[in-house]
Amino acid sequence: MVLDIEFIIYSSILIGSIIPLYIYRQKIFSFAYKTGSMEVFIRDVKLHLKKDHYKINFDYSIIDKTADEKDIRIRQTIIVEDLVAQYFNYEYLKVTQGTISKDKLWTTYEEKSKSNSKTPSDWSQRRELAWNRDHEKCNRCGIKSKLSDSMNIFVKEINDSGGYNVENIITLCSDCYRVINSKNHANTMATLNLNDKLMVFVES
Numbered sequence: 001m002v003l004d005i006e007f008i009i010y011s012s013i014l015i016g017s018i019i020p021l022y023i024y025r026q027k028i029f030s031f032a033y034k035t036g037s038m039e040v041f042i043r044d045v046k047l048h049l050k051k052d053h054y055k056i057n058f059d060y061s062i063i064d065k066t067a068d069e070k071d072i073r074i075r076q077t078i079i080v081e082d083l084v085a086q087y088f089n090y091e092y093l094k095v096t097q098g099t100i101s102k103d104k105l106w107t108t109y110e111e112k113s114k115s116n117s118k119t120p121s122d123w124s125q126r127r128e129l130a131w132n133r134d135h136e137k138c139n140r141c142g143i144k145s146k147l148s149d150s151m152n153i154f155v156k157e158i159n160d161s162g163g164y165n166v167e168n169i170i171t172l173c174s175d176c177y178r179v180i181n182s183k184n185h186a187n188t189m190a191t192l193n194l195n196d197k198l199m200v201f202v203e204s
Contacts, residue, residue, distance in 0.1 A: 038063075041076055044201045049083070053194070055142035056090050058083055076202040084195045088179050088188065092140045094155045098133050100166050113165040120164050127152055130169040138173035140180075151177035 042063060049058055062082040069075040112120040120126070131147050138145065151172045156162030172180070175192045182188040189195065 038072065038075070041072075041079075041201050041203070045079070045083070045198060048197065048201075052143045053087065053141040055138075055140065056087060058086055072203050077199075080195070080198040080202060081189075083198060084189050084192060087141070087175075087192070087194055088182075088185065090140070092176075092180070094153070094170060096155055097130065097139070097167050097170060100129050100133060104129065113163045115158055115161045115163050117158065123164070126164060126166060126169060127171075129166050130171050133166065134171045137171070138176050139170050140172055140176040143173045143175075145173045149174060153177065153180060 042060075046060070049056070062079050066075045066078050069078065106122070106125075108122070112122055127150070128147055130152065131150055136144050136147070136150075138150070151174055153170045153172060154162045155168045155170060158164075162168050175194055178188055178192065
């Protein structure tokens with residue numbers, strides 16, 4: 001079969017125009033093919049996690065594992081997803097908490113510390129004592145939070161004869177509380193405050 005000379009010429013021109021596009025695609029289509037400073041992203045993410053979630057020992061091997069990904073947005077998003085998953089899967093062991101000096105307790109403290117399905121009337125005082133004892137920080141990840149934003153769980157559950165004594169009260173941030181009580185892992189990870197905070201560092 002003999003190819004028409006015009007066909008050969010047009011095909012050669014077409015191929016000749018496509019090759020530069022392929023070679024320089026990163027510059028030509030920069031609006032869709034994002035690159036940027038991974039160093040700044042990694043620095044900011046590590047500083048954030050070290051400052052706010054210092055109790056969790058994050059593994060940053062995902063950074064090297066994604067080195068071949070050319071699109072910075074995709075790579076950074078994968079890194080964020082991995083770190084959030086580590087945060088979610090961090091093994092947390094509930095242990096008896098620190099005590100409070102007796103001079104800070106009130107006359108009905110012991111009586112109302114006993115296990116009861118009904119929350120004691122002085123519950124807000126007990127929460128605040130535990131929060132102050134923990135230096136206003138989450139017992140699981142270490143982030144600092146306001147008393148109004150903090151959550152509580154018990155070392156020994158109330159329905160398992162646990163009491164309302166301060167040593168049995170654990171202070172958590174809202175994220176860690178949601179992680180511990182999560183029934184839908186994927187949904188919980190996607191909606192954590194940590195996920196939103198880390199995504200801020202991703203190239204726009």
